Amino acid sequence: MSIRKLAAGNWKMNGLTAQLTEAMALAAAHPQPDLDILICPPATLLAPMATAMTGTSVAVGGQDCHAAEKGAHTGDISAAMLSDAGASHVILGHSERRADHGESSADVAAKTQAAWAAGLIAVVCLGETETQRDAGETLSVIGAQLAESLPEGATAENTVIAYEPVWAIGTGRTPTEEQIAEVHAFLRKNAPDAGIRLLYGGSVNPKNAATIFAIADVDGALVGGASLKAEDFGAIVTALQNA
Numbered sequence: 684m685s686i687r688k689l690a691a692g693n694w695k696m697n698g699l700t701a702q703l704t705e706a707m708a709l710a711a712a713h714p715q716p717d718l719d720i721l722i723c724p725p726a727t728l729l730a731p732m733a734t735a736m737t738g739t740s741v742a743v744g745g746q747d748c749h750a751a752e753k754g755a756h757t758g759d760i761s762a763a764m765l766s767d768a769g770a771s772h773v774i775l776g777h778s779e780r781r782a783d784h785g786e787s788s789a790d791v792a793a794k795t796q797a798a799w800a801a802g803l804i805a806v807v808c809l810g811e812t813e814t815q816r817d818a819g820e821t822l823s824v825i826g827a828q829l830a831e832s833l834p835e836g837a838t839a840e841n842t843v844i845a846y847e848p849v850w851a852i853g854t855g856r857t858p859t860e861e862q863i864a865e866v867h868a869f870l871r872k873n874a875p876d877a878g879i880r881l882l883y884g885g886s887v888n889p890k891n892a893a894t895i896f897a898i899a900d901v902d903g904a905l906v907g908g909a910s911l912k913a914e915d916f917g918a919i920v921t922a923l924q925n926a
């Protein structure tokens with residue numbers, strides 16, 4: 684089966700209006716890539732970025748949504764609002780949300796349903812902590828997160844899975860190629876649809892991208908820090924295209 688690759692950037696809580704030029708430079712450098720490119724900016728930049736990316740190769744996504752359609756949830760954003768602002772995707776269950784906002788896998792599953800209902804593609808994040816890896820619990824943790832975070836009905840069309848070891852995020856540390864291969868093979872085998880794209884995330888940069896993209900069952904990356912600069916993210920996109 685041929686799986687279309689995806690280079691996704693998560694800007695997290697970074698980016699002001701002036702940084703829209705980075706997305707524009709990325710789009711200009713990759714006018715017709717043979718893969719999908721996604722940037723998930725902070726909510727404040729969603730609408731202007733979606734407008735700036737119209738007609739380009741770059742899709743735009745949110746970083747979280749509420750599980751409810753609408754209502755009294757001060758400060759939250761619904762999936763329909765993301766879609767209305769021009770998003771096609773939404774990152775859900777990122778470990779920073781799980782840690783900072785106490786999100787459980789059940790919460791992530793409810794948000795995933797909401798995302799699908801609004802026509803968004805859910806980019807669902809899973810990953811073990813360093814303590815869990817050291818205890819030999821990686822696959823059981825990932826297995827439980829996978830089973831509990833994805834509601835019934837996940838397909839290659841509506842869902843992307845991102846494997847992000849918590850200890851590799853923003854640390855400059857990455858798992859070995861064998862460790863990534865093991866988790867991705869597990870996800871390919873256990874995901875509800877074998878066509879669901881599997882991204883690796885955690886300290887991906889222009890230097891290590893080609894090595895990571897050569898690993899079996901890695902269909903792309905969810906990139907944090909290195910997605911903020913068009914030059915760096917562009918180099919990662921090129922490495923993925925050449926993989």
Ligand SMILES: O=C[C@H](O)COP(=O)(O)O
Nearest residue numbers: 693852853885886907908
């Ligand atoms: O969503 C992205 C990941 O958390 C990776 O972040 P990072 O590339 O800065 O390590």
